Amino acid sequence: MLGTSKSIFRRLLFSFLATVLVGLGISGILLSFFAREYIYNSKEEELLRMAKKVNVAIHDSNRVNKELLDKLAMLDESFDTRIWLFNKEGKIVATSMKDEVFTGKSVAVSIADNVLKGKNAVTELKIEGLEDPMLSVSVPWGEGEQVYGGIILHAPIEGIEKTFGQMRESILWATLFGVVLSTAMVSYLSWSISRPLRTIERTAAEIGRGNYAERVQVDTHDEIGDLAHTINTMAEKLEKVEQERHHLEQVRNDFLANVSHELRTPLTAMQGFLEALQDGLVEDEEARQKYYAVMYSETMQVNRLVDDLMDLMKLENNEVNLAKFPVDVAEVMNRVAFSFRQEAEEKGLQLVVEAEAELPRIYADKDRVAQILKNLLKNALKFTTAGEIRMTAGLQEQWMRIQVQDTGMGIAADDLDRIWERFFKVDRGRSKNNKGTGLGLAIVKELVELHDGVCRVESVPGEGSTFTILLPIMPVSPVSLVKQGP
Structure with a gap:
């Protein structure tokens, strides 16, 4: 990350410096150009105005005498500029300075020709004996068609160039100041950008190492x-995925352990009985029949486990297709209760079925509804040793409410949320006395949800449990649909 920080610093520094240098350079060039043009134009216009005023003052004088020289000297002091007069031959015949050494020198022929034709001339004069160029204006000397020569007013260019030099120096200092300021700004911006980036890099590294709780x-x-928020959102999702993975891994391990346990118990029993029969240790026919009965019972237990596992796997993989028709809940309840009544009587339990009168039908799979009730009754018979088991049905708003209530051992509050898990048993300490696969309630939950229903449980330890199933009732149906019922 340090290399990235340095790279960011270099890029920002070069970008800012290039912007400042190019910007100030272009601005300086344009400013110098336009300022030079403006100063030159202003000076030229000013000199032209002065030259015309000089001509107004001396246009009636065509001879060089003391009076003319005095006027030139006076105008020199008034305008603070040098004044030269040249004749038609282009020779300087008079100056505003008495000790002027350029008297008798010649001006450029082109300038003299233009002035004698009545035109003004603006140029940088190169006069014989004058090393430095001068900004000069030339106007005709005389009035109308009577031209005696020309009037030259000039100002040294050196002063103007000095002004340009000062401007360039100011621009240079401004550029240096801009460079220093840019460096300071780049350092701050680089720090303000690289600091959170380093934080993000460290957090991303922690997340990469599997610490998904880092933010x-x-x-x-x-x-x-926004990038930090996105990384935090990603970390939250990864954390949830990791938690779900751990949960699924734990479920898988529990599943394998439970299946192994549920299979090992009956297989071990059958192995022991078979070895006894093979070794001839059981000679009495009655004893052998008992051994056969136990092995048959254990075989049926394994068969039930396999069937339950297959049902649960199909339900969880959405491989179960419901054959829905109008179902009379009371009729299904009585049929299921009849199949368990003998078992209940053998345990000394009373099995009661109650249904409200004129209950509407539900649109469901009749066999799957029967399977739900069988699993609930089987669970109630398993954990009830005295009292009664009551199965009731009634309306609750838009739902058909089916309840299986027992007076058994009940369920602890800590186990209420887990009883719908596969292989979970509330009688873990007495599993040898009450055999079961631990899949019945898990299948109930899947089947109820497949019917768009809801399952609940209420229990008081030592008093009993009440399982409530809510299934949606049929809407008002056409007559033809009602006739399809059982």
């Missing part, structure tokens, strides 16, 4: 803040 602590509200 990025960035308070900025810009793109970096």
Whole structure:
């Protein structure tokens, strides 16, 4: 990350410096160009105005005499500029300075020709004996068609160039200041960007190592803040996925352990009885029949486990297709209760079935509804040793409420949320006395939800449990649909 920080610093520094240098450079060039043009134009216009005023003052004088020289000297002091007069031959015949050494020198022929034709001339004069160029304006000397020569007013270019030099120096200092300021700004911006990036990098590394509880602590509200929020959201999802993976792994391990246990118990019993029969240890026919009965019972237990597992797997994989028709719940309840009545009587239990009058039908799979009730009754008979088991049906708003109530051992509060899990048994300490696969209630939950229903349980330890199944009742149906019922 340090290399990234340095890279960001370099890129920002070069970008800012290039922007400042190019911007100030272009601005300086344009400013110098336009300023030079403006100063030159202003000076030229000013000199032209002065030259015309000089001509107004001396246009009636065509000879160089003391009076003319005095006027030139006076105008020199008034305008603070040098004044030269040249004749038609282009020779300087008079100057505003008495000790002027350029008297008798010649001006450029092109300038003299233009002025004698009545035109103004603006140029950088190169006068014989004058090393430095001068900004000069030339106007005709005279009035109308009477031209005696020309009037030249000039100002040294050196002063203007000095002004340009000062401007360039100011621009240079401004550029240096901009470079220093840019460096300071780049350092701050680089720090403000690289600091949260380093935080994000450290957090991402922790997440990469599997620490999905790590979060990025960035308070900025810009793109970096959005990146931090995205990484935090990703970490939350990964944490949930990891938790779900651990849960599924635990479920898988529990599943394998439970299946192994449920299979080992009957297989071990059958193995022992078979070895005894093979070794001839059981000679009495009555004893052998008992051994056969036990082995048959254990075989049926394994068969029930396999059937329950297959049903649960199909339900969880959405491989069960319901054959839905209008179902009379009371008729199914009585039929299921009849198949368990003998078992209940053998245990000294009273099995009661109650259903409200004129109950509407439900649109469901009749065999699967019967399977739900059988599993609930089987569970109630398993854990009830005295009292009664009551199976009731009634309306609850838009639901058909089916309840299986027993007076058995009850369920502890800590186990209420887990009884719907596969292989979970509330009688773990007495599993040898009450055999079962631990899949019955898990199948009930899957079947009820497949019918878009709800299953609940209420229990008081030592007093009994009440299982409630809510299934949606049929809406008002056409006559033809009602005739399809059993």
